[in-house]
Amino acid sequence: MTRDLLTGNAAAAWGARLAEVDYVPAYPITPQTEIIETLAQFIGQGALDARLVTLDSEHSMLTAAGAAAAAGARVFTATSSQGLLYALEMLYTVAGWRVPLVLVNVSRGIAAPLTLEPDHDDVLAARDCGFVQIHAATAQEVLDSVLIAHRLSEDPAVLLPVLVNLDGFHLSFTREPVEIPDPNAARAFLPPRALQEASFGVSHGVAQGVAVLGGSAYSFFRYQMQRGAEAALERHEALVGEFEQRFGRRYGLVDARYLDDADYVLVMSNSLSGVGLAEVERLRAAGARVGLLRLRVIRPLPQRELRRLLLGRRAVGVIDQNLSVGKGGILFTEVASALAGPGAPALRSFVSGLGGRRFQSGEFDRMLASLQRAEQEGGSPEPELLWTDAEERRMRELLRVAGHVASQERNDAA
Amino acid sequence: MSAVPHALRLHGRGGQGVKLASHVVSRSAFLAGAWVQDSPLYGAERRGAPVVASVRLADRPIPERGTIEAPDAILVLDASLLGQPEAAVLEGVGEDTLAIVNTPEDASSLQRRFELPGRVVAADLSSLALEVVGSARPSAPAAAFAVRALSIASWEALEQALRIELGDAGIAGELLARNVECARCAFERAPVLGFPTRRPRPVAPSLPCVIPRLPAREAAPSILVPATSELRSTAGWRVFRPEIDLQRCTRCALCFALCPEGAIHLSADATPWIDAVHCKGCLVCAHECPTEAIVTLREATP
């Protein structure tokens, strides 16, 4: 084991290196590109015995990834944002093939408008495709999750691809200390891929990904994906136990902080939950009984865990760094449905962090106050879109420069 | 017309005009003032393979959708389908289902041979089409026969429906006129029966089953053993079948080389033989044979 300063992207590449992947189909996109560059360097130095091929698109990249996995290779690939959406058809397809591979997504807001900074509209657009989704909050967790993801994906009860998500910029380009496991320890946790489930051989022809016509047969295979995802939830618990024994770090389906006595709980995901944790600690120091629950495994959704930890609380607020246009926060909807039934707390929905928007001063106090009101008034399905007076004033100035006359007049009138 | 929809299911083969026949029937009823619904079922199969279409008729909007599971009547454009379980012509057919079958065979013999549970009306509509139109495509006369037999619409409504639907299918001029004439013959030949009065079927209880959790490899939509398509016969696709006259055959092997299905094989002495289970009756072999040693025989219609 060594300790070093790594960006989130470098940590992802180290995860793939320690997983001793065979194949890396690639396509560049900001903020993911550093991952494939780093892997290309590892391969060039002889530190990783793998083939890296730059495809003609993310759609092709995912096709090649799935096909190679079907033929028995251990496959790692990475993308972001537009690239994930471009590949979306193939995400569904390769998941339906029931092949193991690991895809890292570095979250970035989706055009239009074009942006580079993070939010989770990209990764949550891939929520329903059959990939297991692990959302990491630190560079260490990125590296560890890539190893766990390969094990989970190749588990004979699962055989679903796994996506590991990390935030662009806040994590992808941010260096922090990371413990890099010893290669032998990593290999002991994750041996080379066994080939018994591999298809396509001289004496064992297989027709894979074939059409399945008729609603019942089609349903059967889709239901089986649900069963595979359920198995992933169980296998994850066993794997993280083994991981903790070997490496001393424990990862749950969710990351619960200060929940023992919490009347109010904020639910977050990914790296901005670190900001949330600092704010929760500040509020607790001022006497508020507030806790933080970070969603780590989002598909399959750990509904039992959410019910165990959130039923009976006075109020729960979900902070979404995404926006389902016309509805609101996606994770709010997920959490609300997981908690349906007796004992459900009052729920509030907050949207922030779109395109890398930072929390503004005092917003966590405001959200806590909102939860306290919810305890009295009841919850609400309406999303609160976090926005401040200062931002509005800056925005009006930008609109004026861009020639938005109505905004200018509104500004003048104000 | 009733509030509970009447349900007519049509069966035929790709290329016989099953969808067109269903359109003529439903258009006739529509022009006669009924609320109608028609829908074909598309499968993976192609020309020659079994095709199903559904027509529902009522005096009010029809909430049901999809292929008819328990028809009041079936219209079978190709009697050979009755002998093919995978065509599912008899699915949901009970004692109170009327079967209208295009066949030269008489109704009682057909009924015995295929153990048809309900009333059977037989009519040789392909021969009629061959005679009047010059093609064995039975869609127009079959639709007309059914419209009359089931008391769906008047001749005037039917004629208008034929002109609209056949016209939309690109049939015009002399060919359209002959089809209309052929339909008129069929219409006049049909007995007037109306839709049968059907007893309500008991709702079978649902027996739920928990989806098992299989090992993922077994749970994938993969085919793990080779050549499973051989289990399926396409013999029923044939209207004509090729037969090799070994006296005239020069063993040139061209029929073997050019069979798209790979259904012609060569014996050790280069004598070709035809795999009758997987021959689709495309007749490329007969067309290509340099010595005209392959004859084509109409598939038996008892």
Next chain:
Amino acid sequence: MRREIYRSIRDVPAQEYLAGGTGLCGGCGGLLALRLFHKALGPNVVFTNAAGCLTMLAVFPFSPFRSSWLYTAMASAPAGAQGLRDALDVLIAKGRRSRDDDLQVVVVTGDGSANGIGLQSTLGAVHRGLDFWYLCYDNEGFGNTGFQSSPASPRGSRTATTPVSLEAPVGNPLRKQDLFGLWRAAGPAYLATVSPSHPLDLLEKVARARTLQGPKLFLSLSACAPGWGFDPAASVEVARLAVESGAWPLREVMRGRLSHTVVPHRRRPVEEYLRTQERYRHLFEPERQEALLASLQAEVDAYWARREDAAPRPAPEAVVSQRSE
């Protein structure tokens, strides 16, 4: 082309690699092309397929393949080939897969995929020098969806999306895209057009390409009875007329040099080919579209007048074409 392996029809390998019982149309030219192609390739292949008619070969739980098959998506079958080839190479190199367990990787797509949505992934694979085979069955339209026009649909043909009317008497007004030329510019190791009406030419080309590493691309005419409108029995004859009229030149590019492998020295009038098909009926009825027919003939004539390997080389397709002369 001098045929060295497949000299007579009796040399067509007897082994069938595709089982019967599939749901494809009777008389399918694409299926015949694939069947012959597979015979020359031998048993050890893995196909990767893009959405099209031949996707319907394998419908759960029925598959005609004795080899392997992976359906991908409409756009990316060549990327599937990339993943398969790379995985086989890497696993063999690492000793995790036996060298005896190697497979040839073969893309099978229709012209709809090959000419448009799948062209990018095709050119990508060719550019990367991927060692793979590619068989495009060209039935000149989106056959699997009911025959809409594709970039491969010829000018003057009727398709479901280029109907013929008084206002639009031509049908499809666009020229057939030169996929052969696009592919050639990408620089594959081998490139050929074939037709199932000329099985020895097809088989011999596969045998010649086998000696080469890299992309080996085949464009096969695939007469389509329902889409083109002819009796399925005429499937091979229609394809033969395409070759003998010069409308479908049989050619190959090997080491950059183009040669025509079958040269119809006395080309039949293109009209003879067009007349066999409903999709061209409007060229003749209700009245002959003389100018259009003349320009379609002129296009073919111009092709043969300009061809690069103009030096005459007698190479009749012995068995198959002797009947038609």
